[in-house]
Amino acid sequence: MSTAVVNKATKIIQIRRLYLFLFVVIAWVSLATIFRGRATLALPVSENSPFNDRVGAVAAAIRAGRFENPAFIYFFNPLREIIDSAVQLVRTLIAIPVSGSIIPVVGWFGVIGIVAFIVYASSNFKFTFLAVALLLGTGVLGMWTSTMDTIAMTLTAVIFSLGIGLPLGIWAGLSDRVLTFLRPFLDLAQIVPTLVYLAPLALFFLIGAASATIATMIYSIPIVIRITALGIRGLNNSPVEASISMGSTKRQTLAKVQLPMAKQTIILGVNQTVMAALSFVVIAALIGAPGLGGPIINALTVRNVGDGFVAGLAVVLVAIMLDRSTSAAVKTKKSFVPPSADEIKRRRLNVAAMGGFAVLSIYLSRNFLWAAVWPENINTSKIVSNATNTFVDYATTTLYFLTIGFRELITIAILNPLETLLAQSPWFLTVAAIAIIALIIGGRGVAILSVILLLAIVYTGLWRDTMLTLTQVIVATLLTMIIGITVGVWIGRSQKADTAIRPFLDAGQTLPAFVYLIPMLGLFGPTRFTAIATGIVYSIPVVTKLVADGIKNVPKSMVEAAIANGSTSWQVITKVQLPASKRSLLLAANQGLIFVLAVVVIGGFVGAGGLGYLVLLGSSKPEMQGKGLSAGLAILLLGIVIDRIAQTGARRK
Amino acid sequence: MSEHNSEAAISVRDLWKVFGPKPEELINSEDAKLPRAELMKKTGNTAAVVDVSFDVAPNEVFVVMGLSGSGKSTLVRCLTRLIEPTAGSVEILGEDILKVNTSRLRHLRRTKFSMVFQHFGLLPHRKVIDNIAYALEVNGVKKEARHKRAQEVIDLVGLTGYGQSYPEQLSGGMQQRVGLARALAVDPAVMFLDEPFSALDPLIRRDMQAEVIRLHKEVGKTMVFITHDLSEAMKLGDRIAIMRDGAIVQMDTPENLVAKPADAYVADFMRDIPKSHVLTLKSLARAPKPGEATDGPELDASTVIRDASPIIIQAGRPIRVASNGKPLGIVSSEDVLKLIAGEEQ
Amino acid sequence: MKIKLNSRNAIASLFIALGLVLSACSGAGVDEGASTDTSGSTTEETATEAVAAECGEWNIAMHAWVGYTAGAQVLTNVGEELGCTINQVKLDEAGVTYDAIEAGSIDVIVEDWGGGRWQEWADRGQLVEVGENGNVGLIGMFVPAWMAEEYPDITDAANLNKYAELFETSESGGKGAWYEGPPGYTTIGEKMIAAGDLNFQVISTGSEAALVELFTQAVENKTAALGYFYEPHNLFGALDLVRINWPENDWSAPEEADGSTDYPKSPLIKIASKNLIDSGDPFATVFQNWTWTNADQNQIAADIEAGTDPAVAAQKWIDANRATVDGWLG
Numbered sequence A: 001m002s003t004a005v006v007n008k009a010t011k012i013i014q015i016r017r018l019y020l021f022l023f024v025v026i027a028w029v030s031l032a033t034i035f036r037g038r039a040t041l042a043l044p045v046s047e048n049s050p051f052n053d054r055v056g057a058v059a060a061a062i063r064a065g066r067f068e069n070p071a072f073i074y075f076f077n078p079l080r081e082i083i084d085s086a087v088q089l090v091r092t093l094i095a096i097p098v099s100g101s102i103i104p105v106v107g108w109f110g111v112i113g114i115v116a117f118i119v120y121a122s123s124n125f126k127f128t129f130l131a132v133a134l135l136l137g138t139g140v141l142g143m144w145t146s147t148m149d150t151i152a153m154t155l156t157a158v159i160f161s162l163g164i165g166l167p168l169g170i171w172a173g174l175s176d177r178v179l180t181f182l183r184p185f186l187d188l189a190q191i192v193p194t195l196v197y198l199a200p201l202a203l204f205f206l207i208g209a210a211s212a213t214i215a216t217m218i219y220s221i222p223i224v225i226r227i228t229a230l231g232i233r234g235l236n237n238s239p240v241e242a243s244i245s246m247g248s249t250k251r252q253t254l255a256k257v258q259l260p261m262a263k264q265t266i267i268l269g270v271n272q273t274v275m276a277a278l279s280f281v282v283i284a285a286l287i288g289a290p291g292l293g294g295p296i297i298n299a300l301t302v303r304n305v306g307d308g309f310v311a312g313l314a315v316v317l318v319a320i321m322l323d324r325s326t327s328a329a330v331k332t333k334k335s336f337v338p339p340s341a342d343e344i345k346r347r348r349l350n351v352a353a354m355g356g357f358a359v360l361s362i363y364l365s366r367n368f369l370w371a372a373v374w375p376e377n378i379n380t381s382k383i384v385s386n387a388t389n390t391f392v393d394y395a396t397t398t399l400y401f402l403t404i405g406f407r408e409l410i411t412i413a414i415l416n417p418l419e420t421l422l423a424q425s426p427w428f429l430t431v432a433a434i435a436i437i438a439l440i441i442g443g444r445g446v447a448i449l450s451v452i453l454l455l456a457i458v459y460t461g462l463w464r465d466t467m468l469t470l471t472q473v474i475v476a477t478l479l480t481m482i483i484g485i486t487v488g489v490w491i492g493r494s495q496k497a498d499t500a501i502r503p504f505l506d507a508g509q510t511l512p513a514f515v516y517l518i519p520m521l522g523l524f525g526p527t528r529f530t531a532i533a534t535g536i537v538y539s540i541p542v543v544t545k546l547v548a549d550g551i552k553n554v555p556k557s558m559v560e561a562a563i564a565n566g567s568t569s570w571q572v573i574t575k576v577q578l579p580a581s582k583r584s585l586l587l588a589a590n591q592g593l594i595f596v597l598a599v600v601v602i603g604g605f606v607g608a609g610g611l612g613y614l615v616l617l618g619s620s621k622p623e624m625q626g627k628g629l630s631a632g633l634a635i636l637l638l639g640i641v642i643d644r645i646a647q648t649g650a651r652r653k
Numbered sequence B: 001m002s003e004h005n006s007e008a009a010i011s012v013r014d015l016w017k018v019f020g021p022k023p024e025e026l027i028n029s030e031d032a033k034l035p036r037a038e039l040m041k042k043t044g045n046t047a048a049v050v051d052v053s054f055d056v057a058p059n060e061v062f063v064v065m066g067l068s069g070s071g072k073s074t075l076v077r078c079l080t081r082l083i084e085p086t087a088g089s090v091e092i093l094g095e096d097i098l099k100v101n102t103s104r105l106r107h108l109r110r111t112k113f114s115m116v117f118q119h120f121g122l123l124p125h126r127k128v129i130d131n132i133a134y135a136l137e138v139n140g141v142k143k144e145a146r147h148k149r150a151q152e153v154i155d156l157v158g159l160t161g162y163g164q165s166y167p168e169q170l171s172g173g174m175q176q177r178v179g180l181a182r183a184l185a186v187d188p189a190v191m192f193l194d195e196p197f198s199a200l201d202p203l204i205r206r207d208m209q210a211e212v213i214r215l216h217k218e219v220g221k222t223m224v225f226i227t228h229d230l231s232e233a234m235k236l237g238d239r240i241a242i243m244r245d246g247a248i249v250q251m252d253t254p255e256n257l258v259a260k261p262a263d264a265y266v267a268d269f270m271r272d273i274p275k276s277h278v279l280t281l282k283s284l285a286r287a288p289k290p291g292e293a294t295d296g297p298e299l300d301a302s303t304v305i306r307d308a309s310p311i312i313i314q315a316g317r318p319i320r321v322a323s324n325g326k327p328l329g330i331v332s333s334e335d336v337l338k339l340i341a342g343e344e345q
Numbered sequence C: 001m002k003i004k005l006n007s008r009n010a011i012a013s014l015f016i017a018l019g020l021v022l023s024a025c026s027g028a029g030v031d032e033g034a035s036t037d038t039s040g041s042t043t044e045e046t047a048t049e050a051v052a053a054e055c056g057e058w059n060i061a062m063h064a065w066v067g068y069t070a071g072a073q074v075l076t077n078v079g080e081e082l083g084c085t086i087n088q089v090k091l092d093e094a095g096v097t098y099d100a101i102e103a104g105s106i107d108v109i110v111e112d113w114g115g116g117r118w119q120e121w122a123d124r125g126q127l128v129e130v131g132e133n134g135n136v137g138l139i140g141m142f143v144p145a146w147m148a149e150e151y152p153d154i155t156d157a158a159n160l161n162k163y164a165e166l167f168e169t170s171e172s173g174g175k176g177a178w179y180e181g182p183p184g185y186t187t188i189g190e191k192m193i194a195a196g197d198l199n200f201q202v203i204s205t206g207s208e209a210a211l212v213e214l215f216t217q218a219v220e221n222k223t224a225a226l227g228y229f230y231e232p233h234n235l236f237g238a239l240d241l242v243r244i245n246w247p248e249n250d251w252s253a254p255e256e257a258d259g260s261t262d263y264p265k266s267p268l269i270k271i272a273s274k275n276l277i278d279s280g281d282p283f284a285t286v287f288q289n290w291t292w293t294n295a296d297q298n299q300i301a302a303d304i305e306a307g308t309d310p311a312v313a314a315q316k317w318i319d320a321n322r323a324t325v326d327g328w329l330g
């Protein structure tokens, strides 16, 4: 009875909120039309705001101290050198020639042997076969050396990340105080787009393999910490309590109970870390990471879709290989029972045989040229690249009118009006409108936070560019949600569709956005829409998965009851499944926004302007560095505003 | 603070546990008497254990009962400092538990106390035998010795042959046997059992209760047994403490609780229990009325009425009740009927 | 649990075995194996090794455009002939690469268009300006050739306003679209628009790819486009673009430009790390002596663009210009 009353009350409040929201939007639009073009705070691209100048001066001062400042002499430079020697060590093992020789310590055949052994020792023959096949694939694509560089970079970053992240994660899992201290950083790390990390890091660690490794570590350490801490905190408490009640010391409880029980989650964390590091190493080519990222970004600057595609394909192969070999160690069934003694014995023999093969292959790769250097005549890069170029040229010329038509439709119908509203009206009007919307959606705390952060953006002098970026984020998220919900509902309802589509979603998630930025450029030209389309492609997998899982988790009984009442499929979807999976939808929207933001800023590479372009501008034009760093800050602030509004909104409803 | 009873195995005085931002301020304050919700609203605190004192005699089974949220688990955890109490004192085996340092506390936990948990708390990644040997292991006992001891308790709780299994391969009832065995492995002086059987289905629960009674007879431990199941409490408890909102409202033997509930709360609690199952002849014994036969068979005063009633009916006249040969009075079939009828309304 | 232990043992034993294998065949590496295969060439092998002892390992920054690749590849080939180890490192131009020089990960910039922006790095000492490489760059604003045919007077900047609406797109907010150069390049578009009171809106293209895309579509689909570009660039072989003319240039540093005159002809500059210059290495000598012409560069760039491997294209040029190359060796 009383719950029904409460439900009714919340419903009324929600309907009121909706009207209120509409009213605010109408008022906003009318005021914006009246005051259009005034106080927009537009700043020409080539000019710095006073704030940018100040940031620029700080950056210049930091650069000036590179060989004098104690912080550099005793911290940044030595740290860079340590990491550098580690990276170079791993690289000479598998990627670059040992000095005075033409091959690394281990040639390609030896690497195959080692990978086969490691994957087999941690999983089974099927995964070993897959891993070896994928690795050979990168060689066939003519990308062996770049691939080894990428793997070396990834591994080094992962090893350091685990070395730092695991202990911290365990500590944060055990101590509330440590977690409270770390949490803001962990939350922030989830919001900051990868592009934003690079410039400030380059200021301190300069450019090169070491800097790229450090950037990758800073990106992946929060992931290790988060998953490890969650793994320990998420444990069933009663075994832990039992252990304490039996007089274990903290260390004993950790070593004998918590760690063994959290092991699976921690391995999962390793898997996530490896994947994150790999995707970052590709982007880190912007600050000198060797490997597959170089050709991809190079292809972007000289518009060679084919070459970029070859490298991108190699990234995908490596991604699948690393993902499958690390996740194979994660047991799917949650059982602690080990296999029987016979099985163990058999495995031990097999593992030893595989180890023998590895040793033999290393020996061969050090003594025979065929096993040392990837054979030159097995190289399909030219063929694949040319085929891709031909195909893309064909597709873009034939699809041109279609894609341009769609682009123009979205641009004129949504993008331009929204941009006018956000960026062409007085800044205080926009701030006020966003604050009121935040108030309606998320409540007073978020509204106040939004106002403060938006004012901070105004203060950076990059208000208008921020609004350009925000416009693209909103449009991309809207389209993502439309597509994501449609596909998500479909695969949530049909197992067949799920089996058919999910592999693409999985693959899409491992693909760095740079890889498809160039084809998008071919389809949509140097426009804002290219950035939007790339953002959509990047965020659709995660949104679709969340929606599909939400739909799947709606209790069967609810759906059955609705069908028994004679509902049509459409009614079941709109009246039962979607409302019941509202939480997942809101979570999907939140994730969608953050993912889109991360990629829309990359759109700066292809003519989308906004903050992302300024970041790029700042990293290559020294006199614009202050502006670039400020743009990074503005992206961060914008990300927090979006995230907070979406999250509190989701929590309230 | 009143003195501790030096005879007792466990002696608790004025024990408090308050969760919240300013726990100390609540001790002995007026606010502590507020209902939970109001207290929460006013101070942000939850008083989980409120001014509790009691003694448990050696070898006694002391049952703590109460509704969900009444503070039973918190109380039992305070006794071994799995939760640090806010105020009060606890003596176990003559030692002031709240004053000992951590290494002494660990030593006591490893050798003198043990605990059985509602959700078993088994270590899923260890074999049954290693679960049971865990306390010995953390205490540094060599593998051979601890496995030998573990095997003994495995046999004791009827798990022979399951030592090499993993917890997930056992049924719920068997898992809790592992829990019991683990608690027995260190041969503790005191056992704490927090609703050990409430996650089991009724048939298995009855088996396990019988098991505890058997074990208690065999190994004779002091036990603090938490439950919210009245019949379980009645069956096992030498004495029962009833808790409400953190405080003990009444503490007595089962019969006295049924016969003389201290207030409406306890009475309400006791309503569901068939009195004839708990009360003994002692509570019905009265002086014979004029003209009543006084030559019926004699039964001991401690006989539960349910068990006595067939004899009374068969005898066709009142029976005589005696305690240790000393006559207490008589009980007629009418008395028994009245008692049962009284339950029905 | 058990399994993990086993595989851990196995991995440990593998590494021990690995160590044994490595130590067993240290000294007997592939190089020797390779040289015995081509038996008889041992003397030559030692000869190069002797040179190799003198010549070190150097990293050339690889910027994206093909002209740059041509120069870098020639230097790479010559350096390798001398027995140096030359690594090509793909990097963004200007600030990014200057930082890389300071970090020690880059030694050579083949051509820099930056007009002295490296001064601050040079002042700190790790970056050294080596001089002009002989190429001359010319930046400008371009339209597809078909537009110049259809509207002959469009090539005069003074007439741009007349045609502004031709260039209008959904991106340009009611004005003509002015596609500006990529982030690292010298650009003064905003000043030009302001000075000429042009009814155009600057659109920031983030990469050369975007510009190439723009002009490709403009030529192929006969659409209008006004964009930033520069010579020498091999794209001029493939696409017909026509330059818009402003009054003769009167500035050299972008800050001095008032927007009323065209971009300057800029001699392209060689930059090196202090390490390289101080080393007295043969490669340092080559780099310091190296100069060539736009024609040289275009010749190689055209080959590369036609699908020849850069190393092959560069070698072809080296073989044809042996005398010039020998002159660099000092």
Ligand SMILES: Nc1ncnc2c1ncn2[C@@H]1O[C@H](COP(=O)(O)OP(=O)(O)OP(=O)(O)O)[C@@H](O)[C@H]1O
Pocket (backbone or CB within 6 Å): B019, B020, B046, B047, B048, B066, B067, B068, B069, B070, B071, B072, B073, B074, B075, B228
């Ligand atoms: N760690 C804690 N923090 C705050 N409040 C707590 C904490 N632990 C218990 N409480 C509160 O203390 C009160 C007593 O809880 P306790 O678990 O002791 O009850 P219980 O009698 O064991 O209940 P149940 O029969 O459900 O196990 C409850 O109101 C509970 O919400």
Ligand SMILES: [Mg+2]
Pocket (backbone or CB within 6 Å): B072, B073, B074, B194, B195
């Ligand atoms: Mg409890």
